[in-house]
Amino acid sequence: MWGGRFEAGTAASVEAFTASIHYDSRLYKYDIAGSRAHATMLKDNGLLSAEELAAILGGLAEIENEIDGGTFEFRRELEDIHMNIEKALIERIGPAGAKLHSARSRNDQIALDLRLYLRDECDRLMDLLDAVRGAFVSLGRTYLGKFMPGYTHLQRAQPVLISHHMLAYFEMFSRDRERLADCRKRINIMPLGCAAMAGTGLPIDRRQVAELLDFPEVTANSMDTSGDRDFAIEFVSCCTLIHLHLSRLSEELVLWSSQEFAFVDIDDRFCTGSSIMPQKKNPDIPELIRGKTGRVVGSLMALITLVKGLPLTYNRDLQEDKEPVFDTVDTVSASLAITTELMANLKFKTARLDEATRTGFMTATDLADYLVLKNIPFRDAHSIVGKAVASCIERGCELTDLNLAELQEFSPMIGKDLFEVLSVEGSVNSRISEGGTSLIRVTEALEKAEQEVTG
Ligand code: ARG
Numbered sequence: 001m002w003g004g005r006f007e008a009g010t011a012a013s014v015e016a017f018t019a020s021i022h023y024d025s026r027l028y029k030y031d032i033a034g035s036r037a038h039a040t041m042l043k044d045n046g047l048l049s050a051e052e053l054a055a056i057l058g059g060l061a062e063i064e065n066e067i068d069g070g071t072f073e074f075r076r077e078l079e080d081i082h083m084n085i086e087k088a089l090i091e092r093i094g095p096a097g098a099k100l101h102s103a104r105s106r107n108d109q110i111a112l113d114l115r116l117y118l119r120d121e122c123d124r125l126m127d128l129l130d131a132v133r134g135a136f137v138s139l140g141r142t143y144l145g146k147f148m149p150g151y152t153h154l155q156r157a158q159p160v161l162i163s164h165h166m167l168a169y170f171e172m173f174s175r176d177r178e179r180l181a182d183c184r185k186r187i188n189i190m191p192l193g194c195a196a197m198a199g200t201g202l203p204i205d206r207r208q209v210a211e212l213l214d215f216p217e218v219t220a221n222s223m224d225t226s227g228d229r230d231f232a233i234e235f236v237s238c239c240t241l242i243h244l245h246l247s248r249l250s251e252e253l254v255l256w257s258s259q260e261f262a263f264v265d266i267d268d269r270f271c272t273g274s275s276i277m278p279q280k281k282n283p284d285i286p287e288l289i290r291g292k293t294g295r296v297v298g299s300l301m302a303l304i305t306l307v308k309g310l311p312l313t314y315n316r317d318l319q320e321d322k323e324p325v326f327d328t329v330d331t332v333s334a335s336l337a338i339t340t341e342l343m344a345n346l347k348f349k350t351a352r353l354d355e356a357t358r359t360g361f362m363t364a365t366d367l368a369d370y371l372v373l374k375n376i377p378f379r380d381a382h383s384i385v386g387k388a389v390a391s392c393i394e395r396g397c398e399l400t401d402l403n404l405a406e407l408q409e410f411s412p413m414i415g416k417d418l419f420e421v422l423s424v425e426g427s428v429n430s431r432i433s434e435g436g437t438s439l440i441r442v443t444e445a446l447e448k449a450e451q452e453v454t455g
Pocket residue numbers: 020080106107110314316318319320
């Protein structure tokens with residue numbers, strides 16, 4: 001394969017060890033698209049005749065068809081997708097095929113394939129993110145006006161609208177989408193023409209190749225380009241954050257679907273049973289998503305470690321970038337798609353949630369704020385309410401179970417109007433600060449989100 005330099009062929013063990021064709025064949029469409037553009041540019045710059053270009057394009061189309069149809073025979077001794085396609089081309093069309101690699105190295109070729117691939121995957125993941133964002137928006141609409149407990153430290157904190165909680169996830173996945181869109185800008189720069197690492201003396205036109213492949217810009221430094229995988233690391237970082245968000249949601253679903261919480265019902269089709277305990281309905285999907293987060297984090301670590309300490313420029317280590325990237329794409333795509341389906345079929349148990357908001361002193365902060373409005377310093381108010389709560393715990397009741405006289409023992413400033421303040425409705429709807437959980441704010445946020453997902 002290496003032509004004149006070698007006397008002996010590669011040892012079988014080395015061939016097995018160095019080959020990447022069993023995973024990088026995934027890039028064939030991009031490799032062929034890159035070759036088409038490269039060949040077209042070579043012809044326009046006098047490095048190929050029109051006939052040679054036609055033969056190359058014909059041969060590439062044939063190879064692409066065969067790979068599409070599953071009849072192409074990949075050969076491990078040809079190492080990777082680049083050599084497999086180039087060799088097949090030469091075997092089919094002869095000398096013209098052997099001219100295709102002019103002014104090109106596999107170093108800039110793999111950088112191109114990976115950038116083309118990740119550019120598409122960014123677009124696909126953004127669509128998947130839009131779908132999951134849409135699911136949260138519909139849940140927000142369906143349950144608008146219904147209450148649930150909000151938590152800090154997994155202790156009941158303050159009542160909120162279910163829709164507010166759903167829109168929290170909408171925000172998280174919206175940021176993820178924005179991050180991917182931004183990452184895509186740095187992926188979307190054309191590397192071909194850097195050749196091995198120093199550029200080429202052959203008369204090429206990198207900007208033409210960029211235009212043919214719909215890149216707005218070409219990379220600036222040939223040495224940087226051939227050893228750069230920042231864009232892949234950045235992509236996997238974006239995916240890691242997506243999966244962290246999915247994992248946090250999954251954790252909530254596991255908790256919420258337990259008998260202890262009993263806040264939601266996950267549709268039967270998205271649960272599994274136990275092989276021994278007939279009564280069980282397990283939330284395996286969220287559990288698996290939570291678990292798969294480790295794979296994605298692992299891939300990020302693998303890529304970071306891969307690049308650490310590499311001298312410029314290309315080093316073969318970089319071939320190890322593909323499996324973590326591919327696994328990340330597969331894992332995050334599958335997790336996003338199944339989450340969308342699961343959320344679209346999720347039912348909140350609104351009666352139970354409502355009841356849960358009425359215990360646990362969740363409107364205690366409202367009492368403190370009430371006293372603040374009566375000109376009691378917040379720290380003093382905090383302490384007054386703390387005493388009232390302690391007294392309720394002792395009596396085994398809620399703040400709302402105390403009558404006016406009992407409440408006034410804690411502060412003479414308390415009046416009848418407190419009862420509205422202590423109600424769940426009063427508490428939630430008082431939170432009209434920007435980003436707060438009142439019906440007014442949440443309705444506005446929901447409308448904005450609806451516009452974003454439909455517009
Ligand atoms: N399969 C290689 C990779 O994935 C392509 C580049 C090989 N370049 C080289 N000089 N051996 O990185």
